[in-house]
Amino acid sequence: MSQTWSGGCQCGAIRYRFTRKPSGAHICHCRMCQKAFGAFYAPLVGGPAETFELTRGAVSIFRSSDQAERGFCASCGTPLTFAYTDGDWMSVSIGSLDDPAAFPPVDQHGVESRLSWANGLGQLPDRESTESEAPDTAAFIKSTNHQHPDHDTASWPE
Secondary structure, X not given: OOOOEEEEOXXXXXXXXXXXXXXXXXXEOOHHHHHHXXXXXXXXXXXXXXXXXXXXXOOEEEEOOOOEEEEEOOOOOOEEEEEEOOOOEEEXXXXXXXXXXXXXXXXXXXXXXXXXXXXXXHHOOOOOOHHHHOHHHHHHHHHOOOOOOOOOOOOOOO
């Protein structure tokens, strides 16, 4: 079988894959992406639409403008896709990929809406996760985790 690049939503209701390695990883600072992701920017990567396929579930669509559609999971809310309605390119949220580290952004789009302090985020002090700060809380979260694993499963929940 040929190599694929897969991903999906947090709850596992939706899974997808690319049959060709996605490219053009970037972050978008436009206000629509900020709102769609509930974040400072949207990290995206994509490929030709014919190389993208859903392997489980159906993406819910919000048409954020007359030219763009944003896909998300209706069950858990994970932002998943972005596509122009008349285009042949499908972008996905980098964080929804099973291996997001493989897709470092190479440029930034929509910089006219970039928050004035966004470029300084890398200079903030680092803090360990709750595992070292609150081990009991971290252990409880881990034992009650409902998040889909970062790989395809035959069914979910297992």
